[in-house]
Amino acid sequence: VVVEDGRVSWGDAPLVINPWDEYAVETAVRQQEAHGGEVTVISAGGENAKEALKHALAMGCSQAILISDPALAGADSLATARVLAAAIQKVGEVDAAFFGRQAIDGDVGVTAAQTARLLGWPALTLVSTINQLDPQAGTIRVERSVEEGRQIVEARLPAVVSVVKDIGEPRYPSFMGIRRASKADIPAWTLADLGLTASEPIVTWPELINPPKREIQTEIITGDTPQEIAEKLVDKILEEKVL
Amino acid sequence: MADKVWVYIDHASGQDFPSSWEAMGAGRALAGDLGGGVTAVVAGENLTDIAEQAVAYGADEVLLVEDPALADYRAEPYASMLSQLASQHQPEVILFPTTTRGREIAAMAAVDLQAGVMPDAIGLEVKDGTVEVTRPVYAGKLLSKAVSKARPQLITLRVRAFTAPEPDASRTGKIIPLSVSLSEADMLTQVVGHSQASSGVSLTDASVIVSGGRGVSNNPSLTPPPGMDEKQAEIWRAQQGFKMIGELAEVLGAAVGASRAAVDAGYIPYEHQVGQTGKVVAPNLYIACGISGAIQHQAGMRTSKVIVAINKDPEAPVFKLARFGVVGDLYAIVPALTEAFRKRLGK
Numbered sequence: 001v002v003v004e005d006g007r008v009s010w011g012d013a014p015l016v017i018n019p020w021d022e023y024a025v026e027t028a029v030r031q032q033e034a035h036g037g038e039v040t041v042i043s044a045g046g047e048n049a050k051e052a053l054k055h056a057l058a059m060g061c062s063q064a065i066l067i068s069d070p071a072l073a074g075a076d077s078l079a080t081a082r083v084l085a086a087a088i089q090k091v092g093e094v095d096a097a098f099f100g101r102q103a104i105d106g107d108v109g110v111t112a113a114q115t116a117r118l119l120g121w122p123a124l125t126l127v128s129t130i131n132q133l134d135p136q137a138g139t140i141r142v143e144r145s146v147e148e149g150r151q152i153v154e155a156r157l158p159a160v161v162s163v164v165k166d167i168g169e170p171r172y173p174s175f176m177g178i179r180r181a182s183k184a185d186i187p188a189w190t191l192a193d194l195g196l197t198a199s200e201p202i203v204t205w206p207e208l209i210n211p212p213k214r215e216i217q218t219e220i221i222t223g224d225t226p227q228e229i230a231e232k233l234v235d236k237i238l239e240e241k242v243l
Numbered sequence: 244m245a246d247k248v249w250v251y252i253d254h255a256s257g258q259d260f261p262s263s264w265e266a267m268g269a270g271r272a273l274a275g276d277l278g279g280g281v282t283a284v285v286a287g288e289n290l291t292d293i294a295e296q297a298v299a300y301g302a303d304e305v306l307l308v309e310d311p312a313l314a315d316y317r318a319e320p321y322a323s324m325l326s327q328l329a330s331q332h333q334p335e336v337i338l339f340p341t342t343t344r345g346r347e348i349a350a351m352a353a354v355d356l357q358a359g360v361m362p363d364a365i366g367l368e369v370k371d372g373t374v375e376v377t378r379p380v381y382a383g384k385l386l387s388k389a390v391s392k393a394r395p396q397l398i399t400l401r402v403r404a405f406t407a408p409e410p411d412a413s414r415t416g417k418i419i420p421l422s423v424s425l426s427e428a429d430m431l432t433q434v435v436g437h438s439q440a441s442s443g444v445s446l447t448d449a450s451v452i453v454s455g456g457r458g459v460s461n462n463p464s465l466t467p468p469p470g471m472d473e474k475q476a477e478i479w480r481a482q483q484g485f486k487m488i489g490e491l492a493e494v495l496g497a498a499v500g501a502s503r504a505a506v507d508a509g510y511i512p513y514e515h516q517v518g519q520t521g522k523v524v525a526p527n528l529y530i531a532c533g534i535s536g537a538i539q540h541q542a543g544m545r546t547s548k549v550i551v552a553i554n555k556d557p558e559a560p561v562f563k564l565a566r567f568g569v570v571g572d573l574y575a576i577v578p579a580l581t582e583a584f585r586k587r588l589g590k
Contacts, residue, residue, distance in 0.1 A: 019520055077360060078353060110350035110360055113318065117354040122431035123318050126343055128513075141435070145514065146343045147445055148255040151316070152436040165520060166513045202393045203359035209386045211379070214545075220568045229569055230579035233551070234587050236567055242527035242549045243451065243495070243588075 017052040020100030022059075022170035023163050027130070028098045029060040030168070035135050037095075038062035042087050044072060044080060050186055057181035058173030064184065065091070069191045071198030079201055081114035086194035088119065095135045099162040101126065116160035124159055128166035133157075246282040246304065247335040248274045249395070251325065251349075252297055253342045254285075255316070259293055261448050262340035264407035266400050267300040269367060270338050271408065276369035277335060282306060284337075286324055288314040291418075298416035301408050305418045312425045315434035316344055322351030324423045329356055334395045336374055341399040349397045359391030365404040374398065382519045382542035402447045403525045446498045446515065451528045452547075453492040454500030454517055456540075458533020458554065459484030460510065462574045481510035487574070488532055491581040494588065500524065500544075502534045518543035532573045536561025553577065 017025075028039045041056040043049040044067040053064035067083055075083070088097050097119075102109030116123035128150065129143040138157045143150045145164050173181070191198060221236065223229035237243065250270040252263045270281040280303030285294045287309065294305045306328060312320050325348055329337065337352075339345035341363050353360040365386075366377035374396050380387045391397075446452065460481035467476040485499070492499045500517040501510065517524055519539040529547035534540060536552070536559055544550070545564055552565035553573045562568045569576050 077350070078357075081354070108360075108362055109346060110353075110362060113347045113350035114354050114360075117322065117351040120428070123347070123351070124432065125318070125347055143438075144343075146255075146316075147260065147447070148258070148437075150438045151434060152438070153317075153432050154435050155432040164513070165516075202357070203361060203389055203391045205387050205389050206375075207388045208380070209388070211383065211386050216550075216564060216566060218562055218565050218568050220562075220570060222570075226571070226575040226579040227583070229571065229576060230583040233567060233569060233580060234583040237528065237549065237551065238587065240528075240549050240566070 017055045018100055020102055021052070021056075022100075023165060023167050024098040024100045025056045025059050025061060026170040027161070027163050027167050028096075029171075031096065031130075031133060032060070032062070035133070037135070040065060040091050040094075042067065042084065042091075044068075044075075044083050044087075053186055054181040054184065055173065057184050058177035059171055060177060064186045066186050066188045067190075067194070068188045069198075071191055074201055074204070076201040076203040077108050077110050077114060078203075079199060081111055081118055082196060083191070083194065084111065084115045085118040086196055087189065088115070090189070090194060095138075095157045096133065096140065097121075097158070097160050099160065101162055101164055112160050112162035119158075119160065122155035122159045123162075124153060124155060125162045127161050127163050130161070130167070246274070247277045247279045249282045249284055249329075249334040249337045250297075250302070251337060251339045251345060252283050252285045252293060253340050253345050254287065254290070254293055257287065257290060257293060259296060260340060260342060261407060262342060262345075262400070262402040264296075264300045264410075265403065265405040266338045266340050267297065267302065268408045269400055269405040270336075271301045273336060273338070273367060273369065273374065277372070280304065282334070284308070284325065284328065286310075286313050286321060287316075294418045296410065298414055298418070299410040299412050301414070303416050305416060307418055307420050308423055309420065310422065310425065312430065317430070317432050317434065318344075318347045318351060319431045320425045320429040321348050322355065323425055323429045325352045326355035327423045328421070329395055335372075336396045336398065339397070339399040341401050345399050349399050353397050356393075356395065356397075358393045358395055358397055360397040360399075361389045361391060362399045363401045364398050365401050367398070367400075382539070383523070383545065384542070401523070401525075446500055446517065446522050446524055449498035449524065450526050451492075451495045451497035451530075452500045452517070452524055452526045452544075453488050453495065453497050453530045453532065454502065454534060454544075455481075455485055455488045455505055455511070455532050456502035456534030457504040457508065458535075458573060459488065459505060460508070461533070464574070478509055481505065481508065484533070484574075485511055487577050487581075491530070491577055491584070494581055494584045495528075497526075497528075497530075500529075502537075502540050504537075531561050531565070532577055534561055535559045536564065 039061040041061040099112035127142045128145040132141040283297035283302035283305045361376040364376045376389045467479045501515040506516045519542040525546040527548045530551045552561040
């Protein structure tokens with residue numbers, strides 16, 4: 001069994017592990033504990049993405065791979081998904097690839113679905129519970145969190161699974177885990193290693209702007225009794241015509 | 244069938260989502276700039292009602308795809324359906340509401356069509372025939388412009404960022420039944436069941452939200468039933484607090500939200516969480532009860548039209564966002580507020 005986490009991080013902010021991806025790592029490590037096998041953690045990013053990978057190793061992943069290539073700067077979601085799909089194929093014999101829900105910087109949240117589409121694997125997104133995952137039988141049943149409630153879905157493995165917070169709290173890295181991670185050798189793959197060539201991004205981000213400042217005058221409502229405060233507050237809210 | 248602007252109408256087994264009609268409003272505005280009308284895509288089973296509604300909300304034509312394979316929502320056949328229609332008819336733009344389905348179908352169709360997907364737009368502007376999308380990044384701390392050089396431009400719209408038109412039952416439009424060919428390869432998953440959400444009103448669609456935070460468990464005057472340990476007693480107190488918040492929400496027809504602290508402490512399920520790692524909401528009225536207003540919470544609610552904060556700590560950051568604030572004990576204020584609204588709204 002090999003379980004996989006794909007993560008995308010870019011930008012020059014100091015990279016901690018994306019909080020969403022910690023849930024994915026936790027899920028993968030739990031599956032490894034239940035079924036044996038290995039968890040490979042993957043991140044596409046610069047040299048600084050290594051810290052995030054080390055965090056995942058300290059949580060219990062077996063090995064880490066950094067995908068690093070200058071041509072990845074400015075990669076759009078489709079280019080990123082191509083890289084992850086190629087990396088998952090290169091790792092080989094993967095039963096499930098776990099993703100966080102979205103990156104914390106670009107907030108795009110489409111990588112898991114796009115990677116699944118490229119691989120031709122079922123996409124089980126926004127999963128809150130894994131009811132059953134059986135590598136021998138090659139089946140998985142999950143609960144997905146959708147607007148109107150939960151949808152229970154079955155599929156064949158290999159599958160792409162993106163998880164939400166309900167899946168379970170990520171563990172803290174153990175002392176032994178941190179020691180092991182600090183010594184780990186993290187190979188770096190380039191686009192050429194994945195048999196890919198750089199492509200012009202389809203989506204570009206011509207500018208970043210600050211959101212318009214909202215001028216808010218806070219009015220503190222006071223009164224002698226809670227009833228008086230409540231009456232005043234209701235008057236004020238009704239004047240705003242938001243009900 | 245050659246409109247440049249398409250709108251994907253999302254629904255849950257025939258139950259429409261208001262955000263689909265918001266997308267229709269945005270689609271009409273784009274059609275004004277790009278020329279032509281608006282084509283709605285409605286797919287599933289037994290959807291004549293939705294197709295007629297789409298016309299009333301502004302569609303000039305509706306591509307109605309009914310197929311037993313689309314009865315349950317599954318990402319793969321839905322994406323294949325849309326990709327087939329789009330490669331046949333070559334629209335310039337396809338708009339989707341940013342629902343779980345809308346985002347996923349757009350993402351997968353973008354792979355099939357070698358196109359760009361721009362999720363969670365809060366603004367659209369046409370420049371030289373291309374749609375420039377404004378979208379929040381870094382949890383709303385910054386805005387980014389995005390453009391796609393490929394066609395169609397696939398754009399999902401943040402819920403409640405655009406205004407739905409008033410439906411007009413006298414509008415006329417063509418409803419065109421179409422079929423698509425779906426193969427075994429599209430049937431990668433099987434839906435085996437559903438369970439209902441526990442909350443009545445969906446958070447992201449709600450026009451009023453009443454939220455509770457850590458402070459909800461701090462009612463010292465409540466005596467928990469005997470035999471509970473400290474943690475159980477805390478959760479019991481919090482549940483009484485959320486019951487009180489639920490009563491205010493009920494009078495207002497509001498959804499119940501919560502801070503991460505309240506969810507992590509086990510007071511209320513995750514589906515109620517508002518914030519960076521929960522749901523992003525933008526109601527007309529957001530009432531924060533016993534929420535200090537950490538930056539992560541603000542990321543989920545700061546674009547609400549009117550924010551009301553009730554907190555006993557006058558220094559709580561939430562007051563900086565609030566139009567109205569009450570410094571005081573939420574156990575006294577919230578029930579009084581419920582009573583006052585009940586009287587004034589005649590309930």
